[in-house]
Amino acid sequence: MSPTSRGNPVVCLVRPPGVETFRIGTSTLVPPLGLAYIAGALEANGCRVHVIDALAEAPKTHTRYFQGYLVGLALADVAARVPADARVVGIACMFTHEWPMVVHLVRLIKERRPDVCVVVGGEHVTAMPEFSLVTSRADVLVLGEGEETTVELVAAVTSETSLDAVEGIAFRRNDEIVVNRRRARHLAIDDIPRPAWHRFDLKTYHEHRFVGGVYSSSLTVPMLATRGCPYQCTYCSSPNMWTTRWIARDPSAVADEMEHYIAEYGAGNFPFYDLTAVIQKEWIVAFCREIIARKLDITWQLASGTRSEAIDGEVAELLKGSGMINMAYAPETGSDLTRRYIKKKIRSERLFASIEAAAKAELSVAAYMVIGFPHDGPQEMRDTVVFLREIARRGVNDVGSGYYMALPGTELFHTLYEKGAVAIDRAYFRHILNAHQMIPAASYSDQLGRFALFYWKLRFVFAFYLTRLRVLGMRAVLAAIAQALSGRTHSAKLQTGVRVALRSGLGSVKTRFGGSRWMSPEDETRLFAPWDAIYQQIVIHALRLDHDVSRRLRLAEGLGPP
Template identity: 40%
Template sequence: DIRQAFPRALLVLGGEHGTGFPEFSLQQAPLDLVILGEGEEIVVDLLDRVDRGDPWEDIPGVAFRRNEGSVQVNPRRSRIREIDAIPWPAWDLFDIDQYNEVNQPHGASQGKFMPMLATRGCPFSCTFCTSPHMWTTRWVPRNPQSVVDEMEHYHRQYGTTDFQFEDLTAIVRKDWIRDFCDEIVARGLEITFQLPSGTRSEGIDYEVARKLKAAGCHEFAFAPESGDPRVLQAIKKKVHLPTMFESARSALRAGINVGCFFIIGFPEDDYRSVLRTYRAIVRCAWIGFTNVNLNAYSPQPNTESFQELQRQGVIRDLDDDYLMSLFTFQDFGAKKKSYNPRFGDWELSFLVVFGVVLFYSVYFVRKPRRLAQLVAELFGRSSSNKSTKMAKSFLKDAFTLMKNKLKRA
């Protein structure tokens, strides 16, 4: 227990879940305060006041427990406008080699990797996403030169050769991504980079895809979430599936791997919409998408969808049943928690597994050599695409589970 180990320390929580559930977080954990939204300016202000012995309870963007036990949530602080002025992460305080030794990047394994952010926020308001509450709908890009400066520094300092951009929506403007790619090429940086969290398809045509490939882009993902236009409208997902498929063809033609994200079990889903999602998944596999992330719907903290389920009485308490669903929705083998009146928990679990099996059946039947390539890469450190990386992770987890069971036997 951190509080027992450091009884006089100031315990601070930040991030998506703290921002989504500040009152609940303070009630359930021995925290002193929660930082809401972007934390860089808030935490500096907080620590300056602590050092001076000044009160910090009036800082915008914090929530804390009053002396009598009630929780006070202060108004939010404005978004940081000059994000290029934020110092780079102090990775020198971490054992970078140890992180790389574990070899679990978000995307495919292409060498010594480093997480990066080139932009902040997302201009869209999907009902299931925490971004509007965490970041607002303001998308802010960094100066492309500053981003490449940071990449070049890590390349020289740590020997980083692969950069995993964890941006919510990195490619919004074509001019920005063109400038970014041109800057990498102009400096002659011999690196790879990936966008494993998903990005927009509207900004990618064949010209942009060629620039991305020339700059070192190895893989990115699109996140259509559903193959049903009715569901897409209900969840406010501004995606045009024909445009996405055309952008994917352009990227694949340029030599970039493309992945896709789908979700089954939205409250608006029914069997017809699931079949349409399956049809989109099959089309992705047939076109040549290299991986699929198919997850069960999970009502994340304080999203529009979560609030609607609370209003309907579907979510009554933040109990263990709800909290565990936040962890198991991405776990391939775990039973899912269904928030859809048409699907039970086990039925939803089956629908997710069936969709994954459907994708990879088409993917490998379409080009059987892909299966041979996957098997050949299973025991090496590098992965040509995220499917291979996911297969390695699955085998590693299965081996660890089996070893632990044998120890207990």
């Protein structure tokens, strides 16, 4: 997709190949909302933007990864497509399991273009900035909310001025790693330019069902209505990425954006990727009424889950009337003790009332559960089985159960690392990618091993869906299965999950027994080998620092990027 606004600096933004493995759940291969926002901000400030969307440009190409497989252009082909006049290359790295791939991609780009400034942004590098710079050849990292920081960074790079005053970045200066002060959150989020979706092939994403939430037969465009989350759950990376400040957009501005996508792209389905969209009843009521007043013939979803406190009978009816087809709660566990341990501020009775209101309004409701928190034992698992039967009776349609992931930058991760329960090696990155497989790659529970967790996952699934079968009857279940296998809009997450399982299972088998690898087994071993020692050095250094100011790390001799 060719650059525009000739005469200004060229920034090449890269969406790397997607990472997939066999699992039952909604798709994680989705249009890159964060990168589209960065593209929009750069264009609004006069930059020429060139996008390499590795996933959309080769959606049928699979490459064997260290675990699972990559979907999209081969990494060498991505590097070869960087324009000759690009001054800055920006790469998105949202998830930790993508980091090994990004390290290799950065190396390939720097081998071809040692003069270009390679920038990486996303939740992973925000959680592990020193580690990310030491283990890769990236020049700069963007930490946290990225639009303002990226615009200022590009201006500094193209004018060849110092990076010391650019807040929200980390960078390499000779043999020193510098992490600048974090940038304050952008409060006027309605002023942030819209995502530059004209730079991405949304039709290809739709045709290959690379969309989040429940599948819709209408063209899908991802959205954000709010940013941040006010809660401090110990397993979640949001406090480190976004702080605990929740900021909502003007409901009418959100509806304006939806209308624009309807007119521009023929969009009809809008999954919202807000961390916690429904907090204030007044806001969600105003938003629903805005959609209804405009008579928008659309569907929309809360694909990432939400809180239950603001959803009562009135709100549930408005959600249904405005086109909401799917929403999810995230109680995580049925154990009150575990909720206290992970700082999950939720009351079961209030959740049950919200579920019943949503069910009465005929909304499709899912619940997300996490298996194997470090505190969990058999009693917490039994409590969750009872809880799952209860929410099945009260109207939840689907449940998704994933294994606990020790995400970097979270309170629980730091606790586990200090205990020696986590090593930053190949197994660590594999366990994050395997969180939704049948058998986990690791267990961080003191009382439950990997196969015990698998047993409890089966118990969870059977407890929930057998209860739903008794509630709905076999005829309704068979109709739902038929709908899952059709091309029609799905009515429940499980239907979409079945399609994803078929696709990801076939892809896993094909790449396991044929096709190319992302790198040789020997190179893969060498890539991961020093990473835990690197992280240990960084942790020892970080204990002596005040993280509210800029910080520096001088590399030990011989310890650096490949």
